[in-house]
Amino acid sequence: MPTPSLDIPRIRAVTIDLDDTLWPIWPTIERAEAVLLQWMAEHAPATARLFQSTEALRxxxxxxxxxxxxxxxxxSALRRESIRLALTQAGDDGALAEPAFDLFFAERQRVTLFDDAHDALAFLSSRYPVVAVSNGNADIHKVGIGHYFKDSLSASVLGVAKPDARIFQAAAQALQVPPHAVLHVGDDATLDARGAMEAGMQAVWLSPAEAAWPYDTPPHATVSNLTELCRLLTA
Structure with a gap:
């Protein structure tokens, strides 16, 4: 099947994924889990003994x-309740789940952006209104990139997650444009690119490893990094 070409003049707004699109997520989660485990060693020692590794917490x-x-x-709710379950299984106070999660959540916001993320966001936001669309629980303002965005939509708030068309449609409504005028950018072939296309958007798949596209209908474009995305939009 021929590769669809990106219709740049049609783009009036951009939606973009967060985790693994603007920063690598697993180093962040691993660090947050390690900080959580250290906290438990001091405040919930029975839980720390029962769950002695970040792998056990995960x-x-x-x-x-x-x-x-x-x-x-x-x-966020899944992580909070998993901490509560760990605490109660070990015989510690389940109420400690609240401060434990708060610590984890704060660490989860301490991401290390890809080297070209700030420049790419500055480029995109200077040309289009931009909305973040994520299944995760990153807070763009706590991360320090909120000024690039008109809005941020998360699965936890909307009650539906990508690739459900409703989260993409909600983003288009927030942008006050029809879905066909939106370009979505994300790293996940299924959740981001295919989901956006099925919702009527154009999609650019961010694939740093240059993996093979897994579906019959390809995305409108594939890039290996955010700098390449910006070049593509100025072509």
Whole structure:
């Protein structure tokens, strides 16, 4: 199937993913989990003994997805309740989940942006209104990039997650343009690019590893980094 070409004049607004599009997420999560484990060693020693590694903390967080499917779109709630479960399983006070999560959440916002992220966001926001669309729980203002964005939409607030068309449609409404006038940029082939296209948007797939596109209908464009995206939009 031929590759669709990006219709640049049609673009009146941009939506963009956050985790793994503007910064690598797993180094951030691993550091936040390590800080959480250190906190537990001091404030919830029984839990620290029962869950002696960040892998164990992540395993109980993943278990919470099955225990509380109603929270699957709210990563903050999933993490908070997984901490509470860890505490109660160890015999510590479940109320410690609140300060423990607050510590984790603060660390989760301490991301290290890709080298070209600030320049790319400055470029995009100087030309288009930009809205963040994320399934995660990063706060663009705590991260320090809020000034580039008109709005930020998260699955936890809307109750639906990418690739559900409703989260993309909500972004278009926030931008006050129809979906076909929006360009979405993101790293996930399914959640971002395919989801945006099925919602009627144009999509640029950010694929640093230059992986093979997994579906029949390709995205409107594929780039390996944000600088390449900016060059593409000025072509």
């Amino acid at each position: 395993a109980i967080r993943n278990q919470m997805v099955n225990l509380r499917p109603d929270l699957q779109h709210d990563l």
